[in-house]
Amino acid sequence: MGFINGFLASFWATGVALAPSLFLGLLIAGILHVFIKRERVFRHLGKPGISSVFKASLIGVPLPLCSCGVLPAALSLRKDGASKGAAVSFLASTPQTGVDSIIPTWVILGWPIALAKVLAAFLAGVVSGSIVDRLEKGNGHDSAPTRPSAGESGPFPVRILRYAWGTLFRDIYLWLFIGIGISALITTLLAPGQLAEYDVLSGPLGMLAALAVGIPLYVCSVSSIPIAAALVYAGFPVGSALVFLMAGPVTNAATMGAVRKQFGKTSFLSYIITVILVSIAAGFLLNGIHLEVEVPLAHHDHTGPFEAAAAALLFAGIAWMGAASLGKRKAAPAEGEVFSVSGMSCGNCVARVERIISGTEGVASVSVSLKEGTATVKSGEGFRKEEMLEALEKAGYPAGQSKGGTCCAEGKCNL
Numbered sequence: 001m002g003f004i005n006g007f008l009a010s011f012w013a014t015g016v017a018l019a020p021s022l023f024l025g026l027l028i029a030g031i032l033h034v035f036i037k038r039e040r041v042f043r044h045l046g047k048p049g050i051s052s053v054f055k056a057s058l059i060g061v062p063l064p065l066c067s068c069g070v071l072p073a074a075l076s077l078r079k080d081g082a083s084k085g086a087a088v089s090f091l092a093s094t095p096q097t098g099v100d101s102i103i104p105t106w107v108i109l110g111w112p113i114a115l116a117k118v119l120a121a122f123l124a125g126v127v128s129g130s131i132v133d134r135l136e137k138g139n140g141h142d143s144a145p146t147r148p149s150a151g152e153s154g155p156f157p158v159r160i161l162r163y164a165w166g167t168l169f170r171d172i173y174l175w176l177f178i179g180i181g182i183s184a185l186i187t188t189l190l191a192p193g194q195l196a197e198y199d200v201l202s203g204p205l206g207m208l209a210a211l212a213v214g215i216p217l218y219v220c221s222v223s224s225i226p227i228a229a230a231l232v233y234a235g236f237p238v239g240s241a242l243v244f245l246m247a248g249p250v251t252n253a254a255t256m257g258a259v260r261k262q263f264g265k266t267s268f269l270s271y272i273i274t275v276i277l278v279s280i281a282a283g284f285l286l287n288g289i290h291l292e293v294e295v296p297l298a299h300h301d302h303t304g305p306f307e308a309a310a311a312a313l314l315f316a317g318i319a320w321m322g323a324a325s326l327g328k329r330k331a332a333p334a335e336g337e338v339f340s341v342s343g344m345s346c347g348n349c350v351a352r353v354e355r356i357i358s359g360t361e362g363v364a365s366v367s368v369s370l371k372e373g374t375a376t377v378k379s380g381e382g383f384r385k386e387e388m389l390e391a392l393e394k395a396g397y398p399a400g401q402s403k404g405g406t407c408c409a410e411g412k413c414n415l
Helices: 002-035 038-042 050-060 067-079 084-093 099-109 111-135 156-189 204-214 224-233 238-250 253-263 265-289 305-330 347-358 385-395
Strands: 337-341 363-369 374-379 399-403 406-409
Touching (some): 002 099, 002 224, 002 305, 050 084, 084 253, 084 265, 099 111, 111 238, 111 265, 156 224, 204 238, 204 265, 224 238, 253 265, 347 363, 347 374
Antiparallel strands (some): 337 374, 337 399, 363 374, 399 406
């Protein structure tokens, strides 16, 4: 019982430390989503060169997209007129940061680590995009940007909360729960500073260990924070923790294959190698500063009512999202129209596609298969297929109706 009680106490303490800053970050992300016109952004990224790459990385740093969410967004940028260098720059800089993760990183790990993560992510984007522009000549867009679809409706406070809670939190809740659990497990099993006894971890081996954990593991930028904080709490060097914060969200196995397929070998290698090298260089610089970081994961005695309420809301939201997801899977349609959907690379993509289709008027139920790359839609009165396909296209998941093995929409093959 001692281990279970300790684990539950650490689990709660991690939620207390993370929840207030997480909700603030989600709110800011919703505000950015509502008031920044993405169509205007796309027009600045079409010409290959340092200007487009710089802008793409600058745009990508504050956007709250995980590695699975950033892939269709980058593909959408490319389709809407961005050069390949700009798209790769956006792809490399975005998943490591985002306003929803910068604030929690600052609160839990301190402003030097948060600032280092932002600067390193920006630099990785600029370098990787510039390399692609240099190696792949003539990679600018060859078609006019696609016509933007109708925007979201409703008062802006509703749209902000809908995006922050109904989109972003829904995308990350499962991995956030897993990240908090891993953090609680580490802080329960390891005493404060225990890993500091191993001097070898302060050098290159510590960086390689962070890469070995981060590359195969899917963690978004938010869910990686409690894991990195637990490692620092246990004595892991802050530089190696930074490597994990950068490499984990960017280089996970769930999306690397999709990036290579969609952008090509040259862009893929530029993207992966640049992120790894920049994160290691930033990690060495942080280790050289000898920062003193006090991680608030094990302090259970000074929880105020606001922090406790935020943590309770966080865990209630995770439970509600999980129950809703299970209910939706059980209610999957037995029959309906089958549409091919490309661009999906993981469970988060499946959830996003399900949400987009479910939000289309007249859709009774939907079942999405990652393995088959299809969506089975059972529709009713008022269903507009073109509206659904347009919404999927805008989100970076081109779709078409499946007919005898071929995938067509309005007479045009999408594959």
